[in-house]
Amino acid sequence: MSSGRTVHPVPSHTTMTDVARVAGVSIKSVSRVINNEPHVSQRLREKVEAAIAELDYVPDTAARSLAGARSFTIGVLFDNPSPNYTMKVLAGAYRACIDNQYHLRIDTLDSFVPEADLRRQVDQILRHSRCDGFILTPPLSDAKVLLDMLEARGVAYSRIAPMLDVDRSMAVMIDDTAAAAAVADLFWARGHRRIGIINGPNTHGAAVNRRRGFMERLLQLDPAILVSEANGGFSFEGGIAAGHELLAARRYPTAIFAANDDSAAGVIVACSQLGLKVPSDVSICGFDDSWIAKSVWPYLTTVHQPIDMMAQYAAQMVLSRVSLNETQRLRQLDFELILRDSVADAS
Structure with a gap:
């Protein structure tokens, strides 16, 4: 009994020519679909994709690269x-x-x-x-x-x-600026008034925006506030050094915002080295929500960005x-x- 459906033999090594034959279109049309070029009709795309599925065709990226100007x-x-x-x-x-x-x-x-x-x-x-x-x-x-x-x-x-x-x-x-402002609001809402920030590199646009958003929001909340600052360079080791710098003051910050999670983890280490407990002595917030945020203890409050x-x-x-x-x-x-x-x- 025949199903009425044409069955095409599958070659041992399927080529773009085979796809074009089964789909009943030109090789150029197959190439346009595979390369996701513009102005390809839905009907043509469906015919070519059906042939690709039937033949289990896998495009040869190397051949595609040699055939045109693109390297893929x-x-x-x-x-x-x-x-x-x-x-x-x-x-x-x-x-x-x-x-x-x-x-x-x-x-x-x-x-x-x-x-x-x-x-x-x-x-x-x-x-x-x-x-x-x-x-x-x-x-x-x-x-x-x-x-x-x-x-x-x-x-x-x-x-x-x-x-x-x-x-x-x-x-x-x-919006790094708004995200850092949300950290400032969090610290303020939890009663912190002695606040520090560990900045990233000043050549890094996101680091600059985070500092600006954090500082501007705190100044809106209290125009007379003084915020302690140190540079952590976005690194774990930089966070340790910057943490020691901020926490060496007699009236050290009770809350520190680190501009990324690596430097925030470094601050947690600095607190441990100085005999300070997180968060009872010092609250810490990072930025990125990377894997390190749940690899330190206590787990790190942080800003999640979908990197x-x-x-x-x-x-x-x-x-x-x-x-x-x-x-x-x-x-x-x-x-x-x-x-x-x-x-x-x-x-």
């Missing part, structure tokens, strides 16, 4: 000391690459070198990576030399958490073959203040 690789550029942040960015970007059959490349730049040296670093990456585009992470998101060079060579890029000239490119961010989702959106922006409109070029995601055990009422 995007790169992520880092200059960030936080391993927790780095891993979340990679997880999100990798997810977008897998969904689009792309490879992911990782490179690091030192943005603190003289401009001529930075130009040489960027030139080396652009010469040898053959990436179709790049995701820029802070502080590279605001490195003007890097942005200028990418644009001059016509290389697509998106930025995570830029602070300067936000409308210049595709970008994904949260992996930010990276995934940034990658999708670069991978998009369609020109994004103004609302799609800039995406702001939500944050959440996560209350755990490291913040308590002031003694």
Whole structure:
């Protein structure tokens, strides 16, 4: 008995030509669907995808790269000391690459070198990576030399958490200013009036915005308030040193906001070294909600930002073959203040 359905023999090594034959379309049409090009009709897409499923066809990324100008690789550029942040960015970007059959490349730049040296670093990456585009992470998101060079060579890029000239490119961010203000409100509501902040690098846009949001909100609550400050550089070791600096004062802060979780964990260590208890003596709040927030004790109150989702959106922006409109070029995601055990009422 015949079902009336045409059964196509599956070749031992399925090619794009086989997909085109089964779908009854040209090879060019199959290529347009696989590469997610614009202006492909829904009917054509369904026919090609049905043939791909029937033949269990897996596109050959290497062959696709040789056949056209694209390398089917995007790169992520880092200059960030936080391993927790780095891993979340990679997880999100990798997810977008897998969904689009792309490879992911990782490179690091030192943005603190003289401009001529930075130009040489960027030139080396652009010469040898053959990436179709790049995701820029802070502080590279605001490195003007890097942005200028990418644009001059016509290389697509998106930025995570830029602070300067936000409308210049595709970008994904949260409202760091509002998030830090929420931490200030939390400390104030719990009765803290001697307050400290451990800042990130002043070349890092998000760190600058967090400090501004925190300080401005406290000054709104009490124009005469004095806030103790130290620099932790977004690192665990920097948090320990900054914690010792703030807690050495006779009237040390009863609440400290660290601009990321790594430095907040360092402050917890500094408290332990000085014989102070968290949170009964000192309340501590971090930022990021990385894995370290639940690897320390007490568990860390922190601001959750969806770093992996930010990276995934940034990658999708670069991978998009369609020109994004103004609302799609800039995406702001939500944050959440996560209350755990490291913040308590002031003694």
